[in-house]
Amino acid sequence: MNKLSEMQSDALLEIFNVGVGNAANSMSQLINEEIQLSVPKLQVVLKDHAEVISAFIRSQRICAVSQNFSGPLNARAFLVFPEGKTHEIVRRMLGEMVSAEELNTMEEEALSEIGNIVLNACIGSMSEMLQADFSSSQPFYHLGTANSILTSSQTDDDQFMLLLHIDFSMPKEKIDGYLIFLLSMQSFNELIKKIDLFLSQI
Amino acid sequence: MNTLSSICRPFSPTELQLKACTAAADKLNVGIAIIDSHGCIFFWNQWLKEKSGLCCDEASDNDFLTIFPELKNSRLAQVISDAIKHGLPSLLSQSLNKSPLPLYENLADRSQRVQQTIYVTPLEFQDEERFCLIQVNDVSIAVKKERLLREQAEILRDFAFIDSLTGVANRRKLDEYLADEFKRAARSNSPISVIMADVDNFKQFNDFYGHSNGDFCLQRVANAIKAILNRPADLVARYGGEEFVIVLPDTSSGGASVLAEEIRSHVESLAIPHESSSLGSHVTLSLGVSNAQTYVNTSVNKLLNQADQALYQAKTKGRNQVVTFQE
Numbered sequence: 001m002n003k004l005s006e007m008q009s010d011a012l013l014e015i016f017n018v019g020v021g022n023a024a025n026s027m028s029q030l031i032n033e034e035i036q037l038s039v040p041k042l043q044v045v046l047k048d049h050a051e052v053i054s055a056f057i058r059s060q061r062i063c064a065v066s067q068n069f070s071g072p073l074n075a076r077a078f079l080v081f082p083e084g085k086t087h088e089i090v091r092r093m094l095g096e097m098v099s100a101e102e103l104n105t106m107e108e109e110a111l112s113e114i115g116n117i118v119l120n121a122c123i124g125s126m127s128e129m130l131q132a133d134f135s136s137s138q139p140f141y142h143l144g145t146a147n148s149i150l151t152s153s154q155t156d157d158d159q160f161m162l163l164l165h166i167d168f169s170m171p172k173e174k175i176d177g178y179l180i181f182l183l184s185m186q187s188f189n190e191l192i193k194k195i196d197l198f199l200s201q202i
Numbered sequence: 203m204n205t206l207s208s209i210c211r212p213f214s215p216t217e218l219q220l221k222a223c224t225a226a227a228d229k230l231n232v233g234i235a236i237i238d239s240h241g242c243i244f245f246w247n248q249w250l251k252e253k254s255g256l257c258c259d260e261a262s263d264n265d266f267l268t269i270f271p272e273l274k275n276s277r278l279a280q281v282i283s284d285a286i287k288h289g290l291p292s293l294l295s296q297s298l299n300k301s302p303l304p305l306y307e308n309l310a311d312r313s314q315r316v317q318q319t320i321y322v323t324p325l326e327f328q329d330e331e332r333f334c335l336i337q338v339n340d341v342s343i344a345v346k347k348e349r350l351l352r353e354q355a356e357i358l359r360d361f362a363f364i365d366s367l368t369g370v371a372n373r374r375k376l377d378e379y380l381a382d383e384f385k386r387a388a389r390s391n392s393p394i395s396v397i398m399a400d401v402d403n404f405k406q407f408n409d410f411y412g413h414s415n416g417d418f419c420l421q422r423v424a425n426a427i428k429a430i431l432n433r434p435a436d437l438v439a440r441y442g443g444e445e446f447v448i449v450l451p452d453t454s455s456g457g458a459s460v461l462a463e464e465i466r467s468h469v470e471s472l473a474i475p476h477e478s479s480s481l482g483s484h485v486t487l488s489l490g491v492s493n494a495q496t497y498v499n500t501s502v503n504k505l506l507n508q509a510d511q512a513l514y515q516a517k518t519k520g521r522n523q524v525v526t527f528q529e
Contacts, residue, residue: 029277030299093298094297104352105348106345106348107297117292127288135326138323
């Protein structure tokens, strides 16, 4: 079984939309500017996803913030943006010039915090709605090709990739990013079980 | 035997080990605080004591938010609660959170807080309530260094676009600026003009007065051109040897010709001696003007070529004059 039914997929989308909605609130408070986040689309992709990755992320290089989380199911979660777009987000959030080259350490940390807010909110929402307790690592910042980042932090067990489009809207600006969850077969099945339980209770 | 496995055995440290851990926590060069599940300070290390002025007795067993009332409803308070209630770790970056904790390098001078990066991590004990670890890193030096680096980078970037002899823009800046302004003019369908100016008989000037006087002459001409331009969007650049290019956004052909004539007469009035000139006894300029008004079949190169052709005509017609390119 490697597919989600429409019901399951809708339930997951709802969970993530609640999560990123909370994240948007936290971020808006942090920078005193309205930010809206939504997750309009979800796909499940099988392990051999190298081609898919290059197809959906056109930019060669990406910036990503990752957190590992564990509990009833284990996953590596990533918030991903094309490299150039990251600069726009950081520039808007810090309200200052960001050099055209690489982000400096302080800017990397700011982006890690943004990723941390979004990923925590998603994990929090999953934990609440699926009634599961998760523990998680601190956020980690990556810069490189999508392939190298996603495959380097992948173990042989991770056979599934949950791919979510995330819309990052700030006044006068809209940035597309991705939320990616890498899961083992076992964790994927556990996720489906939890979703079914959630669906049976509503 | 104290093998690795016995050290890492889950929680039955000897009293001595506990003492060692506390002593180590007090020697760390980062701030370490532990908050219990009720939001009270459970541990507050030496580093935090020194930077906050808050000693252990005051800190221990006291509600974190009672001790730091300014943090009520703050992001730090929120993430501590996230860690204790939901087991979520958080990072508070220095850039997005301006020094949340009142920590000072020198307690006598409280005008400036230590710049902080804060990690908040849940601490799980088996079958016990969840605590929360706060780690505070002082990033003041890193912030200062990065600000310096950025300032230096900006200065270097500016230098990379300046002609070192005359202090006006160099060829690289001209290429970039003209391309940008040309695109902008085409988008908004507004006119853009270019003036190409050349010092008359400059080779003879150099031969007669020597190169250092030649350099001085170019500096005076560059300053004279700059003095005539008074709109911020106008740009003068050294194009090569004794040639200058002036970019005039939002300027018609007529306006550019008037300006070119002003420049010509201003340079003439400087009366820089030029005894070997074929034209008289002073330094003069020849200028060619070109303009783009409609953006069909035109380009930056064409605009520059047309100014160059007009300049050539000014030279052949006897120098010390302005010629505007006509199709």
